[in-house]
Amino acid sequence: MLFIRMLRRVGQSPACGCWTPVLPVRFLGISPRQIPADANFHSASFSDTDHPRVLITGGLGQLGVGLANLLRKRFGKDNVILSDIRKPPDHVFHSGPFIYSDILDYKNLREIVVNNRITWLFHYSALLSAIGEANVSLARAVNITGLHNILDVAAEHNLRLFVPSTIGAFGPTSPRNPTPDLCIQRPRTIYGVSKVHAELMGEYYHYRYGLDFRCLRYPGIISADSQPGGGTTDYAVQIFHDAAKHGKFECNLEARTRLPMMYIDDCLRATLEVMEAPAESLSMRTYNVSAMSFTPEELAQEVLKHVPEFQITYNVDAVRQAIADSWPMKFDDSNARKDWGWKHDFDLPELVTTMLNFHGSETRVAQAN
Numbered sequence: 619m620l621f622i623r624m625l626r627r628v629g630q631s632p633a634c635g636c637w638t639p640v641l642p643v644r645f646l647g648i649s650p651r652q653i654p655a656d657a658n659f660h661s662a663s664f665s666d667t668d669h670p671r672v673l674i675t676g677g678l679g680q681l682g683v684g685l686a687n688l689l690r691k692r693f694g695k696d697n698v699i700l701s702d703i704r705k706p707p708d709h710v711f712h713s714g715p716f717i718y719s720d721i722l723d724y725k726n727l728r729e730i731v732v733n734n735r736i737t738w739l740f741h742y743s744a745l746l747s748a749i750g751e752a753n754v755s756l757a758r759a760v761n762i763t764g765l766h767n768i769l770d771v772a773a774e775h776n777l778r779l780f781v782p783s784t785i786g787a788f789g790p791t792s793p794r795n796p797t798p799d800l801c802i803q804r805p806r807t808i809y810g811v812s813k814v815h816a817e818l819m820g821e822y823y824h825y826r827y828g829l830d831f832r833c834l835r836y837p838g839i840i841s842a843d844s845q846p847g848g849g850t851t852d853y854a855v856q857i858f859h860d861a862a863k864h865g866k867f868e869c870n871l872e873a874r875t876r877l878p879m880m881y882i883d884d885c886l887r888a889t890l891e892v893m894e895a896p897a898e899s900l901s902m903r904t905y906n907v908s909a910m911s912f913t914p915e916e917l918a919q920e921v922l923k924h925v926p927e928f929q930i931t932y933n934v935d936a937v938r939q940a941i942a943d944s945w946p947m948k949f950d951d952s953n954a955r956k957d958w959g960w961k962h963d964f965d966l967p968e969l970v971t972t973m974l975n976f977h978g979s980e981t982r983v984a985q986a987n
């Protein structure tokens with residue numbers, strides 16, 4: 619009876635065209651983790667003067683620690699909890715709150731959200747494109763089952779939820795140059811399939827239950843002080859390290875492979891900006907964001923301007939090449955620029971200077987010791 623009464627209460631909100639979130643998500647399914655009927659689906663919303671209480675999942679990968687640093691500067695150290703299933707290095711452990719969280723363990727997730735009064739969730743756990751192809755069943759579990767847990771916990775506790783998608787959410791039948799926000803998405807990797815699923819499920823929860831779901835499709839992200847986790851764009855991170863240290867680099871993609879890329883500072887700032895954007899400014903819930911597009915050959919030419927002895931050779935990895943050949947060459951992010959004012963800071967020359975400065979100074983320190 620209670621279930622039927624609740625179903626009747628589900629209505630359409632005239633303002634946003636979405637369903638009002640009166641129906642707790644776990645009531646709908648036949649999940650063994652159903653919530654008691656009298657559970658209080660308390661809104662953990664915060665007033666404008668308060669800071670959000672943030673949880674980052676999968677926070678020990680390439681992007682999570684940088685995101686935590688950025689958010690801690692903005693919201694205060696103790697308001698941002700980094701989590702992962704791995705053991706954090708000392709400097710991360712001592713830089714702010716860290717907690718164990720396996721996204722496949724729903725009870726553990728719910729406990730963390732409740733005990734820490736979380737209001738914003740950045741969901742970074744995933745297996746990336748290349749490593750996903752090497753372990754499809756784990757990628758399916760983490761990227762799809764794990765996402766379901768995240769969506770449910772976010773809907774039940776009225777969280778604002780950020781889930782990153784990727785250029786990998788497109789496939790060979792998508793327009794590749796440029797790739798708009800809305801077009802055919804038929805990716806051929808488990809990673810891409812799981813990210814299209816995440817985009818669609820997040821948007822469904824938004825329209826059906828009013829979940830404040832926000833999603834950016836990131837290009838390949840390039841960072842100096844964190845390592846990539848097994849993707850197709852990893853070469854564009856490793857090249858700087860090898861150029862500074864050895865003056866040469868063996869690339870696992872063909873010289874002509876053009877992919878959209880972005881420096882990590884732009885990526886993390888875009889993430890914070892879309893999370894802070896007023897809901898009325900978002901005409902969509904999933905946006906492409908872009909900064910630059912280049913091939914290994916073009917990147918090597920730019921590196922050569924700083925490291926005159928630099929040499930690049932090619933030893934192509936067939937799996938990564940096939941993936942890259944199915945992905946966008948250039949991203950159309952005009953909707954993000956129009957709706958919430960997205961603007962990148964780093965083009966190719968600034969990227970190369972910044973990355974080589976970092977690795978150059980590291981190499982000099984290492985040589986001096």
Ligand SMILES: NC(=O)c1ccc[n+]([C@@H]2O[C@H](COP(=O)([O-])OP(=O)(O)OC[C@H]3O[C@@H](n4cnc5c(N)ncnc54)[C@H](O)[C@@H]3O)[C@@H](O)[C@H]2O)c1
Pocket residue numbers: 675676677678679680681682702703704719720721722741742743744745746760764782783784785835836837838839840845846847848849851
């Ligand atoms: N780095 C990029 O170039 C890029 C580009 C596009 C999108 N993204 C997306 O951004 C997010 C973060 O990317 P990243 O590069 O930091 O990824 P990463 O592979 O470096 O890190 C992912 C993290 O998820 C954790 N993880 C794995 N299984 C887990 C589980 N069961 N529970 C909790 N955590 C688990 C891992 O331990 C790891 O630390 C991902 O969702 C990724 O798809 C990244």
Ligand SMILES: C[C@@H](O)[C@H](N)C(=O)O
Pocket residue numbers: 746747748783784785786809836837838839848849850851852
């Ligand atoms: C592009 C992105 O999703 C990731 N760096 C990968 O190559 O898999």
